[in-house]
Amino acid sequence: MDLQVRRVVTVVVCLLATLLLVAGCPKAPEDESSLGAGMPTRPTKPALTGEPIKVGAIFSVTGTAGAPLGTPEKETALMVEEMVNDSGGINGRPLKIIIEDDQSDNTQAATAAKKLIEADQVVAVVGPTLSGTTLAIVDTFEKAQVPLISCAASIKITQPVKKWVFSTAQPDVLAVARLMEYLKAKQIKSIAVLYDSNPFGKSGAEVLDKQAPENGIKIVAKETFESKDTDMTTQLTKAKAANPEAVICWGTNPGPAIVAKNMKQLKMSIPLFMSHGVANRKFIELAGDAAEGVVFPAGKLLVAETLPETDKQRQVLLDYSKAFQGKYGKSADTFGGHGWDALQLVIQALKQVGPDRAKLRDAIESTKDFVGISGVFNLSPTDHNGLTKDAFVMVTIKGGNWTLAEQ
Amino acid sequence: MKPERTAWRRPAGLTAFAAGVALVGLLVRNPYYLNVAIFVGIHALVAVGLGLLVGWAGQISLGHAGFYGLGAYASAILTTRFGLNPWLALLLGAAATGLVAFLVGKPTLRLHGHYLAMATLGLGLIIQIVFNQADRWTEGPSGITAIPYLYLAGLPLNTDSRFYFLVWPLVLVALILAGNLTDSRMGRALRALGQDEGAAAAAGVDVARAKLGVFILSAVFASIAGSLYAHYLTYVSPSPFGFTFSIQLVVMVIVGGAASVWGPLAGAALLTVLHQVLANAAHQWAFLDGLEVVAYGVILVLFLIFRPQGLVAGRRAPRALRLTRPA
Amino acid sequence: MDGSGLPQFIATGITQGAIYALVAVGFNLVYSATGIINFAQGEFVMLGGMFAVTCYSMLHLPLALAVVLPIAAVMLVGAGVHYFTIRPLRRAHLLTLIMVTVGVSVALRGLAKVVWGADAYPLPPFSAGESLSLAGANINPQSLWVMACAAATGAALTLFLRCTLQGRAMVACALNRRAAQLVGIRVERMHMWAFALAGGVGAIAGSVLAPIALPSYDVGLALALKGFCAAVLGGIGSNAGALLGGVLVGLLESLGAGYVSSGYKDAFAFFVLLLVLLLRPSGLLNVPTRREER
Structure with missing residues (x-):
């Protein structure tokens, strides 16, 4: 075979191999084992029937940008999934949280977002962990019309208000x-x-x-x-x-x-x-x-521990700390809390209106007096964060x- | 190699390639795959240019992420601040990047040794610091949002499949350019240079000028790719344009093979996808966490030791990467 | 602003400069024996710091031992890097070898993250006590340790290379590899020693710096880049140049941050690197270069 032809063949083979790899890499939508693999087998509750409701999550579990803040968020997400499914799921349907790692990288976040929205067909996405990775995918979510509840604090995420984008982190x-x-x-x-x-x-x-x-x-x-x-x-x-x-x-x-x-x-x-x-x-x-x-x-x-008994958040905070400590043997932190709040917002809304992206967005936007880890949330069409300095x-x-x- | 034979073989290869690109673009509907394909294309644009520099000038750049970033930021700033037409911004960015490359390449490429590598290393770092610090223009680390879409014939390139059909034809153009360059007077000069710099100079090749030319060209390729990145994501921040990405680009070129114009393309495809696969694997099996970075380093070292010519071997391994040293 | 800050700026600059000098000396060792710019040098520094932290806080060894043991450990790493990645490529082009060290540094950094995670770790200072006031500057006792280590290491290596048979053989390999081979020097072994010593010097830098800098898996790159600036500025291959270059880079940073802008602190160092490369590529202490060799 002459050289040029061989080279073209090599490239074509490489590209084909590449495509095969791409095709192979996202977990197929029906593959249920991928997430549960790392978790203790949970008792199957007969009450849960029907297709699971899929919620996506993008966290910076790895990456070069400092300590991986996404790890406690991922752990919280796994914990929440278990808790919800153990207590009757979402109106009887099981909840499934599909977690992606953006490696603290903007480009990777964009790819993960596309995968969750298009391949996994999730109803909403929580995360990303960082402001940069969030801003890199805001446009994708606005276009795809999928609710995104970020765990990052940059003021650019929520101001000006973007129809489909929320944040549960306390802004600076x-x-x-x-x-x-x-x-x-x-x-x-x-x-x-x-x-x-x-x-x-x-x-x-x-x-x-x-x-x-x-x-x-x-x-x-x-x-x-x-x-x-x-x-x-x-x-x-x-x-x-x-x-x-x-x-x-x-x-x-x-x-x-x-x-x-x-x-x-x-x-x-x-x-x-x-x-x-x-x-x-x-x-x-x-x-x-x-x-x-x-x-x-x-x-x-x-x-x-030292908050006065009258504080609205006290009980929620203590419960979360206890659950996290019990499951992972280490103390909970603020970032895990952002993940908790974001997921609870979605779950609350899901219970109200079911797995419909547009209805879900409206329900999240009208959340009032939600007592979370980061504070008491009062969202509105002009405030997609909903916290005050009392947080x-x-x-x-x-x-x-x-x-x-x-x- | 006889010219009349090349004359049909290259078009044949390119036509096959173009057909493959079109086929993928028409058949693949899933935006996730298209998204990966688009990043492969963008990375390939940079890698093809860098491949020319490594393969034909025997030089290496450790700051190409900086040129890529210059293109991205030029597009971002010129379109959001000054409302410039995105295509004009892309061209201005490319021109400015070429100028920067000229200023750095001119003095360093006169010298023997790897001064260009060191200078581009420093330059790349400075560029990233400026992105971070010049808040007034770049909005600092939080980056520039709401970059407009590119328009082609009145059509906004705001979907993955439309953008795919912008990026990959450009990759094709880059390949043709690189191929023609290889067969042109300058390409012959560069090849002579790659074999024996002294003899090439004696035969009347302006060594420094030929190297400078190819360096500027590679910077311009990077800048255009950066502009595409900015208009695709509609957001830029300093973090993707650092030393790590510069190294990844070099790895793409070396793993793919720098002696053939196809090599960097193969390298970009393989590494971009490998990145996805490793990340997914690390995500599923926690014990692999972090090992994907190790894998990067190990793959680079293994390739250099066992297959220095890369996946797609060219006529011969480029001088820079040839295993044996002239005695 | 007034001049009251100047003594502190200078003290800070010299402390930082001593660290860069130590890194630069490591670059020089490998460069002068093999001609390779070893991008893994920063990782040697990082490993030194992380090993020291591990020995002290996790294995509960006494501080003195926790600081000395890493030197031997990282020397081994250095020798291993040579044995497994450089030696098989002994006939390859220089550029290939430089890229190999880049690959090694990426792999080492990745491994360190797997082992130690992404967090930074503290190490107590070598000698306790308040900071010392000297001519209007407050100097941390640990800074004195850093400066002393830099000067001692630089001097010891210069003596080694000039006055011992081993050292002179090493220099001979660099000057003319074939001639060295012909007079019976085992070139590869010398190269391995160069890498091992570079590892040792890196570890010294890493552990003496640890109480000040709180090491984490990714400190290597920034230090390597500054150390590299120092080496090029002083004239790569010269140990006196490395010390001079290190202190100059340190001062430049500190004074630049003090009087111009702290945001562009790092840019000053890299800008000077560019200027030197463009205007005076052999460095300030004009050492005869032998780059045409390969």
Whole structure:
């Protein structure tokens, strides 16, 4: 065979093999075993009959962008599926959650979205975990007219309102609002802002820029650091020279831990405030005793035990923590909570109107007084998030543990 | 190789290929498969250009994701901010990217050794930092949304199957261009270059200029692919345009085979799909979690050791990847 | 702003620079013996840090042991990388070998993520105590450890390469492979030693940096890129150049962030890399190059 022909043949064979692989890779819609495989076999309830109702989920279970926030979301989803099916399913029909991993990658998220909508024919999708991956697929969902309930916080997801897109994460606008309220109560008038150059940090910095002047607080220094930086003393020195009354650090691990340590190194004694990005055990472990006294806004899950009995969310939070701890032997976190809220919104709506994409969207949009993990949701055609700043409490770290910060 | 023989064989191969592309486009209705096919096509566009650089100039670029990103952001910014026609934006982006490639390639390609690899590495990183930091233009890490669709003859390319029929014909055009280049005066010069740089120079080949030309061309291919990406997803953010993707592109070229114009195409197809398969596998069997990244590295190393000419061997392994070193 | 920040900027720059210098020294070792730019160098640093953390917090070894053991471990990794991936390709073109190291680095990073997950880990500083105030700068005791390690490692390697038979044989391989072979030097063995030593130097960098930087599986790439800038800036192949280059990159970053913009901090380093490549490709300490060899 001559060379050129052989080469063409090779390419064609490669492409064919490729197509075969593609054809083989998504789980066939009728393949029921794929998801249940990793779970303990659940007792089949005779009450559940009929076709399962399929809900999609896209989480960042793997990927390069920091710690895989999607893991607790995936675990929560598996737990919710089991709980729903054990307690009668959705009006007698079993629920099936098909989980995809977007690997924290925009391109991959787009592919996963197409697969769920077209190949699996799901009625709604929860996730993705991250703002970037959510924004990458918003257009797909608007076009396909499928409800998407994101677990990411970027304000761009819900503003301007997109007909088919919702979010259950607490937006940083509310976290900053809560923080501003606290700063005002503490009579702090000038702050230095240090932020991670990742989407979380940058978005936070933008919101701070906007809200600080509205609250009569002056930002005297604004510095950024890379997520992989190993030293922030330069930025802190610059901030220190501007004589702020407090430092605000907006970022996700490990950057803020290094900032806390560096402040100690530089012997800066002004108060340090952080974001809900450090509302995890890892931060305390990384920053060690430098974490002591750091104050930040956080969802109530962190301090569920210490909430007053009158708090609406208290029981929901404790139940969720207990269930998660019982099933996985580790404590629940905020991100799992976003997943929980998103799924509960869908399930509630499904129970009301059944598996119809358009009706489902309308039902989700009209959800009122839904008590979730991240707060109490009141959705409307103009607010596809539905939380208020009461979703946050101010938390401080004392003796290596969280307590409510005194007002 | 006699010219009259090439004259029919290439069209035959390309026609068969075009027919295959059309067939897939008409038969496959599932947007998920089309979506994968579109990304294969977009990646193939970049890989074919990069393949020319590796195969014919014996140089490597570790910053092609940057050029791909320049195209994507040029399209995104020019269309959303200035309301420019998307096609015009695509061309302007390609021109600007070519200029950047010229500025970096001109001094480094004069030198022997792998300065281009190092310079493109630095350039790629700077480009990504700018995407992240120049908020005023790029909206920072949260990215630019609502990029308009491309229109062709008044028809918006807003479905997967329409976009498929834009991307794959372009891949075909890129293949024809690359093939013609291989058979052109410049291609002969590059081939001579690949065999013996000294002899080529002695025979009157402007070595540096030929290398520079092919480098710029590969950057322009990448930029066009980036523009297509932007109009397909209608969203860009800095994260896809980093060092990791640059490396993936190089892996596509090496695994596919850099000496043949078909090689990078095969590499792009195989790796894009492999990515899907590995991800799905890792997702089903938790113990595989994370191993798909390891697999990437291992595949690259295994190919370099056992099949350095890649899947689709060309006339011979390119100089850069030939197993034996001239004594 | 006033000049009050300057001493701190310089102190920070030198600390960071010492880390980059350590990474650059690792690049040099492999480069000067084999001509290969070893993209896995950053992964050696990461492995050093992760091994140290594992030895200390998971195996509960004493800190001194937890810091020294990784050096031997990563030397083994380095030798293994050479034995399994570089040696089989000993007759291949340089570009192939460079790509192999890229593949190795991707694989190592992936493996590290499988083993340690995506989280960062803390390690206590080598010597306890408050930060020291010196000429208006506050310096972490660990920073002094970093600087000392960089200087000591640079000096030790220079002595090794100049004054011992082994070291001189290694240099000989780099200068002229065939001639070295003809006088009876086992070139492949020398190359393996170069990789092993690079692993060792990487591990030193990794464990001395761990208390400051909180290592995670993906710290390698950023450090490798900065270290690479340092090596090229100083003149790749020269250890004095690596130290100089490292400190320059560190200072540039710190002063750039201090006086211009912290957002473009990393861009400064890479921009200087580009400038050096475009204007003075042999680096500041103009070492005679031998790149035409292959």
